[in-house]
Amino acid sequence: MREFLVSFPRWDTYGITPSRGFFNTITQISPDWFQSTSDVSQLSLQSIGSEIIRETSEPTYHGDVLGRTEVKRQYNYLFQLLQHSGTAAERADTSAFLDDYTNWVDEMNINRKIPILGDDPLEERLWVTGAAFLAEWEGQPASVYTMSIHNIRTKIYETEEY
Numbered sequence: 001m002r003e004f005l006v007s008f009p010r011w012d013t014y015g016i017t018p019s020r021g022f023f024n025t026i027t028q029i030s031p032d033w034f035q036s037t038s039d040v041s042q043l044s045l046q047s048i049g050s051e052i053i054r055e056t057s058e059p060t061y062h063g064d065v066l067g068r069t070e071v072k073r074q075y076n077y078l079f080q081l082l083q084h085s086g087t088a089a090e091r092a093d094t095s096a097f098l099d100d101y102t103n104w105v106d107e108m109n110i111n112r113k114i115p116i117l118g119d120d121p122l123e124e125r126l127w128v129t130g131a132a133f134l135a136e137w138e139g140q141p142a143s144v145y146t147m148s149i150h151n152i153r154t155k156i157y158e159t160e161e162y
Helices: 001-006 088-110
Strands: 043-056 070-082 123-136 142-158
Touching: 001 043, 043 142, 070 088, 070 123, 088 123
Parallel strands: none
Antiparallel strands: 043 070, 070 142, 123 142
């Protein structure tokens, strides 16, 4: 997932440098980091769980006529960006980035250029929701922006006999 997310082709347009890689959480950033660079941009990607959103079998019905069960599971990720935000222009640029990034993920999904993350899925989709400003970084000229990235995988499982 991380490799796909950093393959966004227009990072430079927004002055964001993903080559530093991802932190597990933005709280891992040392306070002196803010003093060491004027190019404040860091990325964080965290898995925040998954859930089954559809299953073809019922408790009284064990799979389809071929003994298979189709499961659709949604995997959720929290993508965060720590970005310099001292001026209204910087905040507007970051807002434009969030829109552009969301549209890029949509385009990759429509063109089936998203990574296949599951083992032999029947179908896989990826999309972004909730791209927005989250909070100012206390005492620093930076803000945290966040978006949720969702991956839905549909997979067929062979159903075991009772």
